[in-house]
Amino acid sequence: MSLINTLSTILASFNGNYVGIFLSFILQPLIAAFGTYKIFNFLTNIRIPWWFLILTSFFYLFVPVSLALVILATFIIALLIYFIVARCHISFTYIASNFIFVMAIYEFTMAILGPTVTAIYGTFSPSTVIAFNNYGADVIIIIELLLAYLFIKKFKGSFDRYSTMVIRQRPLLAWLFNLFLLSFNVFRFAFHNQFLHINTFMFVCIGILYYLLTVAFVKLAANYFYYCGLALSQATELTNLQTYTSHIEEMYDDLRRFRHDYKNLLLSLNDAVHDGTIEEVRQIFDHVVLPTNSNVEIWTAVLGHLANIKDLEIKSLAYSKVMAAMDKQIDVTIEVVEPITLVKAINITDALRMISILFDNAINAAAQSEEKKISFSYFNKEQEQLIVIGNSTKDEHVDLNQLNGHFTGLTTNRHSLGLRNLRMILNKYPLIAHNTKSANHWLEQVLIIHR
Numbered sequence: 001m002s003l004i005n006t007l008s009t010i011l012a013s014f015n016g017n018y019v020g021i022f023l024s025f026i027l028q029p030l031i032a033a034f035g036t037y038k039i040f041n042f043l044t045n046i047r048i049p050w051w052f053l054i055l056t057s058f059f060y061l062f063v064p065v066s067l068a069l070v071i072l073a074t075f076i077i078a079l080l081i082y083f084i085v086a087r088c089h090i091s092f093t094y095i096a097s098n099f100i101f102v103m104a105i106y107e108f109t110m111a112i113l114g115p116t117v118t119a120i121y122g123t124f125s126p127s128t129v130i131a132f133n134n135y136g137a138d139v140i141i142i143i144e145l146l147l148a149y150l151f152i153k154k155f156k157g158s159f160d161r162y163s164t165m166v167i168r169q170r171p172l173l174a175w176l177f178n179l180f181l182l183s184f185n186v187f188r189f190a191f192h193n194q195f196l197h198i199n200t201f202m203f204v205c206i207g208i209l210y211y212l213l214t215v216a217f218v219k220l221a222a223n224y225f226y227y228c229g230l231a232l233s234q235a236t237e238l239t240n241l242q243t244y245t246s247h248i249e250e251m252y253d254d255l256r257r258f259r260h261d262y263k264n265l266l267l268s269l270n271d272a273v274h275d276g277t278i279e280e281v282r283q284i285f286d287h288v289v290l291p292t293n294s295n296v297e298i299w300t301a302v303l304g305h306l307a308n309i310k311d312l313e314i315k316s317l318a319y320s321k322v323m324a325a326m327d328k329q330i331d332v333t334i335e336v337v338e339p340i341t342l343v344k345a346i347n348i349t350d351a352l353r354m355i356s357i358l359f360d361n362a363i364n365a366a367a368q369s370e371e372k373k374i375s376f377s378y379f380n381k382e383q384e385q386l387i388v389i390g391n392s393t394k395d396e397h398v399d400l401n402q403l404n405g406h407f408t409g410l411t412t413n414r415h416s417l418g419l420r421n422l423r424m425i426l427n428k429y430p431l432i433a434h435n436t437k438s439a440n441h442w443l444e445q446v447l448i449i450h451r
Helices: 002-012 018-044 050-062 067-085 092-124 126-135 137-167 171-182 184-192 200-275 278-306 312-327 348-368 413-426
Strands: 331-335 373-381 384-392 432-439 442-450
Touching (some): 067 092, 092 171, 137 171, 184 200, 278 312, 348 373, 348 442
Antiparallel strands (some): 432 442
16 A cells, blocks of 8 residues: 555646656656666667567556665566567576666666755755756656766777676676675665665765775676686696697607607518518508607697697697597597687686587597597587587487587586586577587587677
8 A cells, every 4th residue: 555655646746747647657758768777778788669668667656666676677677678678698697797886877877966066056056956857857857867878888888898707607696795785775775765864965975985885896796707817717727738738748759669660660661571471561560650650740730730820728628538438449530620719708728628628528428439430520600600529429319408508418427517517607698509419320519609
């Protein structure tokens, strides 16, 4: 009943003034909804349809009515965007955090500009302040939305980094910050309903303080986790460089041994030729020369294709996994035809973890299969970048549910844990699609990165 009584009081205050009712109950919610959705679209590239704007503008009526309804309406709108507009393709945490941030900036601006303008106007014309608030509110709302948009436009770079480093990768911290932003509604509601006995100047100062704390937290959190990730990436790059260098040194040692053995082989061939023992020549050629030539061709093919991978970390990882597969007598096919660099939106450490998980699973499954084959392809296709890892399987057909949510594992608990970790990484990147298919003793997993 309190909600009905409050609405009745507001309606009665207009004393039959239908213009005032139209401005307060129709035009103002539409302006507020249109403005906040446009800012949300600018921040997230999620387009809000016009019918959704009209339907949800009703929730903006709750702003002066109830604190609980204001917070509830914020979550309801975020849920509707998640289910109806984004169709669950983007994480709810990402949508809710961005929407709460937009609403918070708009509310901070209202807290600063509205009372300030009213106070300044009241010094010049005290008798018309009420009329000014009733009929000039729409203009003030438009100015507040414009200022909020200009602030977010200036601040977008930092918030994008915050979105990548915190919202996507550390959702718990993001929700704690969301609660801080929502807490401003408590101060605003308490002030307007005279539960908090402070003057207008103090309320404006609280709004400014929230602004400053918001900017400080977003910048500090984004930069802190960015540089932590950068340090980890550099450490990973150094480790992979050392691994890659170690592989090169091993290949050089193998080449030296090969050169020494080949000299002995030529001496043996020379003796066999001079002695006229053709059968010995044939045995040396069939059992030594041909296998050695085959290994050299395989190594050359591996290094030739991997040379097109411009990210040293990925190149080193791929080389390490290919050598591990070859040590298990697995036939490896590599296809990296053109020079390629990982999409910048993907953290190199996450990319290494995803590729490593897919490679390990492919090697483990191929080692148990009859054909013992794996393949690795890495290429660009129009606006997409694809990483394709396939392997032969023991079973003719693999249950894809084991790869897409149930995580019961194909062979071992370690494999199941790897798939679970892969899913957790993929949840941070809505731009990556993970496709799988299985048929005729062959399993193929594809990471499609939309650029």
